[in-house]
Amino acid sequence: MNELPIASERLAACRDLRLPAFRERFVELAATARREQSSYKQFLLDLLQIEVADRDIRRQQRPVRAAKFPRPKRLEDFDYDRNPNVLPETIGDLKSSAWVREGRPLVLIGDSGTGKS
Secondary structure, eight states: OOOHHHHHHHHHHHHHTTOHHHHHHHHHHHHHHHHHTOOHHHHHHHHHHHHHHHHHHHHHHHHHHHHTOSSOOOGGGOOTTTOTTSOHHHHHHHHSTHHHHTTOOOOOOOOTTSSOO
16 A cells, blocks of 8 residues: 555644644554554554643743844853852752742852853
8 A cells, every 4th residue: 555645634734723743743653553563542642741841841842932032041051160159959959930929039240251141
């Protein structure tokens, strides 16, 4: 059986329904489902879970892209050598959003180029 027409219809449907992760991972997940003898329901659930996870990631990335930061900076990349007065525990506290929920302020003070942003 020729799979090409089905594949092109699947790609078009995924594009129309805006399911990029479904489109990109379908072949891989179908092969895994066949190898593991998964049910159709399990295969569909796996595809849907992949799409949901991908959307969550894109939802988190969207505001960061919209902010148009000049370069990405992450707490994991904080340079303690250039900021010896900052304790690792302080940076660790920032990883949790509890300080925001508690209404505690955050002020970063330092010279230009010291990693405040």
